[in-house]
Amino acid sequence: MSNKGNLFVISGPSGAGKGTVVKEILKRDEKVMLSVSATTRSPREGEVDGREYYFISKEKFEDLIKSNGLLEYAGYCDNFYGTPKQAVEDNLEKGIDVILEIDIQGGESIRKVAPHAVSIFIAPPSMEELRKRLVSRGTEAENVIEKRLKKAELEMQESSKYDYLVVNNNVEQCAENVLCIIKSERFRVNK
């Protein structure tokens, strides 16, 4: 056992509710923090630098890539998104557990560069329930929902590559279960 923190990758299909579960975990345990990603996109209204994202320039992002300063990164719609390595390592060194909440693709990258990370897959109770959740948001057209459901079905197959799978039937219960996994790691010998 060391007094360093542990690194957790929390991933799952979009709509599984991983964001809400992570928020609930952060409320319950002070020794856990969420890694803040860096992005080159502009802040939206209400977003605070260092809270939602580190908002940085394209040049600075490219410098981070070159200096191997990112655990993983990806581009969407002309913008880059990535996980700054230094902040993660500083927190682990201080004994704080760090969560990377990340999509399936990002999760795969992280598991490669940080195989010691404990990976947790958050799954929706069923495809039926996932459909209900997406429909009830009322923000997306039928064909977009169908597309997202197909993607989720494919992403579910990735769960077998994770260390743990927790079904999100209920946010509080799911957060408690994930927190149990996080706490257990603190007692692991020879980690």
Next chain:
Amino acid sequence: MSNKGNLFVISGPSGAGKGTVVKEILKRDEKVMLSVSATTRSPREGEVDGREYYFISKEKFEDLIKSNGLLEYAGYCDNFYGTPKQAVEDNLEKGIDVILEIDIQGGESIRKVAPHAVSIFIAPPSMEELRKRLVSRGTEAENVIEKRLKKAELEMQESSKYDYLVVNNNVEQCAENVLCIIKSERFRVNK
């Protein structure tokens, strides 16, 4: 993930309080049971067959050894003590988690024959505290206490071979931590 239960080996030096911790765990979670050992010694007053031990004859014990019906066994003072395999497997099959609460020597045997078992080492807060606990019992002479402390010190070195180490500062807290480890295993992928 399967719906089978998981096997846990809970061990630690005598005086670490593993028995009290296990009792507390059983009170808190219905899906966990303690494996009952078989012994050839006679029941003491108040002991119930199938609760403290399965009290069986030397012949029946030898039959169990021959038929490979014990996970581990050892002899003390002309009597045999062992862990019957069938009861453990029946419970695991039913989805019940099974705890083997066992001394360091037995723990080592189990880890060899059941490498999939999750092993948890319960440690006293310190040698100083262990001495206090042994002295406060008031049942043993000074030289016996010294002998037990030396043994405990040697046994502490075995902790590095366990999956988890939980310090027993406080029975309730220790039980909660061990229960977290037990619950986490229920979410493990590809176990």
